[in-house]
Amino acid sequence: MPSLEEELFPSTPGKFKIDRGHNMNRQFHRCFASTSTMFLWALFLIALTASYLSFQSFVDSGSRYFSASWGGIQWEKQVRNSAQIHRSGGMSVLVTGAAGFVGTHVSLALKKRGDGVVGLDNFNNYYDPSLKRARNSLLNGHGVLVVEGDLNDAKLLAKLFDVVAFTHVMHLAAQAGVRYAMENPNSYVHSNIAGLVSLLEVCKSANPQPAIVWASSSSVYGLNDKAPFSESDRTDQPASLYAATKKAGEEITHTYNHIYGLSITGLRFFTVYGPWGRPDMAYFSFTRNILQGKPITIYRGKNRADLARDFTYIDDIVKGCLGSLDTSGKSTGSGGKKKGNAPYRIFNLGNTSPVKVPVLVNILESHLKVKAKRKIIDMPGNGDVPFTHANISHAQREFGYKPTTDLQTGLKKFVRWYLSYYGYNNRKGLQ
Numbered sequence: 371m372p373s374l375e376e377e378l379f380p381s382t383p384g385k386f387k388i389d390r391g392h393n394m395n396r397q398f399h400r401c402f403a404s405t406s407t408m409f410l411w412a413l414f415l416i417a418l419t420a421s422y423l424s425f426q427s428f429v430d431s432g433s434r435y436f437s438a439s440w441g442g443i444q445w446e447k448q449v450r451n452s453a454q455i456h457r458s459g460g461m462s463v464l465v466t467g468a469a470g471f472v473g474t475h476v477s478l479a480l481k482k483r484g485d486g487v488v489g490l491d492n493f494n495n496y497y498d499p500s501l502k503r504a505r506n507s508l509l510n511g512h513g514v515l516v517v518e519g520d521l522n523d524a525k526l527l528a529k530l531f532d533v534v535a536f537t538h539v540m541h542l543a544a545q546a547g548v549r550y551a552m553e554n555p556n557s558y559v560h561s562n563i564a565g566l567v568s569l570l571e572v573c574k575s576a577n578p579q580p581a582i583v584w585a586s587s588s589s590v591y592g593l594n595d596k597a598p599f600s601e602s603d604r605t606d607q608p609a610s611l612y613a614a615t616k617k618a619g620e621e622i623t624h625t626y627n628h629i630y631g632l633s634i635t636g637l638r639f640f641t642v643y644g645p646w647g648r649p650d651m652a653y654f655s656f657t658r659n660i661l662q663g664k665p666i667t668i669y670r671g672k673n674r675a676d677l678a679r680d681f682t683y684i685d686d687i688v689k690g691c692l693g694s695l696d697t698s699g700k701s702t703g704s705g706g707k708k709k710g711n712a713p714y715r716i717f718n719l720g721n722t723s724p725v726k727v728p729v730l731v732n733i734l735e736s737h738l739k740v741k742a743k744r745k746i747i748d749m750p751g752n753g754d755v756p757f758t759h760a761n762i763s764h765a766q767r768e769f770g771y772k773p774t775t776d777l778q779t780g781l782k783k784f785v786r787w788y789l790s791y792y793g794y795n796n797r798k799g800l801q
């Protein structure tokens with residue numbers, strides 16, 4: 371005869387059978403036992419569901435802290451400290467792309483003169499992220515916090531503006547590079563269009579609204595052949611998707627200036643170079659290849675003409691950025707409402723003296739004391755333009771912009787930095 375336990379919890383489904391001939395006592399017992407078991411099961415299921423739901427909500431609310439590493443009282447304190455102003459009349463600046471080449475130099479210069487600086491950077495792997503991490507360490511050593519996050523993370527941007535009433539935004543985060551746009555077009559849309567709009571949305575709603583200075587590019591002149599390039603020249607013939615997204619940025623920022631009263635300054639940078647630079651740029655990759663004994667490819671334009679660039683040294687660009695911030699004027703709106711017209715400006719920041727690419731290589735050879743293995747090919751149709759040449763009189767008038775470093779001097783400083791950063795080991799194996 372099966373035991374009660376066996377009857378209630380049969381080991382196989384077929385074992386459980388109802389015996390109608392049992393006495394009332396046993397019926398009552400069975401009934402009671404089965405009700406209480408069901409009750410216990412129900413309780414167990416409710417508890418299981420409740421704990422699952424609360425775990426889910428914990429994971430949801432906490433995920434941004436785990437994945438994006440921002441938020442919390444301690445983090446807010448660090449952000450406030452970094453934004454602290456240490457001079458009278460100083461500004462608190464959100465620098466996007468702070469671990470980038472120009473971003474690092476501008477952040478350091480602002481911090482050194484007593485302004486508050488908070489950096490934002492997504493540390494993407496467009497080029498060696500360890501260089502960005504090294505720049506980040508340099509910034510941390512000077513009291514600049516760089517928050518790791520993407521421009522498209524609207525919650526993060528809003529949080530930053532909750533914590534600090536930024537007076538200015540120096541927007542340098544972007545997908546750079548002219549030729550890479552053919553390989554990865556969407557990254558240009560993600561950063562230079564969607565990211566820009568995401569940032570402007572937060573800035574327009576901020577109270578007070580910050581003034582915005584941002585990096586456009588000399589590439590917007592595209593196929594324009596009137597030299598030198600002036601801000602009023604046509605910019606409706608871009609030669610690359612990169613240029614097109616920068617041109618779109620100029621139009622988009624104009625809209626936000628017009629509708630919301632944001633003060634906007636766009637800076638058209640001309641081929642910026644120097645210490646802590648970008649490894650994807652020609653002067654940097656040529657240096658690496660020359661030291662490693664590898665060939666370098668030099669592009670040549672129509673009718674075998676050399677290409678030329680108005681190479682601009684980083685310290686001159688930094689002066690231009692700070693001059694722009696200092697003269698930006700105020701945004702007029704607040705909380706998404708325009709209260710009057712605000713400045714909308716565009717400046718060329720170049721060097722005013724284009725240098726042919728083969729001459730750049732001559733200078734590198736003399737500083738490195740190594741001969742380059744030159745491979746000269748016709749310029750592929752990849753977005754390059756034959757030459758750039760800045761007219762800087764507008765920036766000169768507005769804030770006294772005056773570049774002072776020629777390519778010979780600037781590349782000497784770059785080579786010195788390159789060798790100290792990467793060491794002389796790169797020269798191993800050379801004759």
Ligand SMILES: O=C(O)[C@H]1O[C@H](OP(=O)(O)OP(=O)(O)OC[C@H]2O[C@@H](n3ccc(=O)[nH]c3=O)[C@H](O)[C@@H]2O)[C@H](O)[C@@H](O)[C@H]1O
Pocket residue numbers: 546547548586587588589639640641642650651652653667668669670677678679727754
């Ligand atoms: O002013 C800008 O707005 C842009 O400047 C920069 O673009 P570019 O002026 O194209 O600089 P960079 O690549 O150093 O090529 C320099 C020269 O070397 C030639 N070049 C290049 C590579 C190569 O292998 N061979 C070669 O001859 C090449 O044909 C060119 O003539 C920034 O990268 C860009 O992000 C943007 O900021």
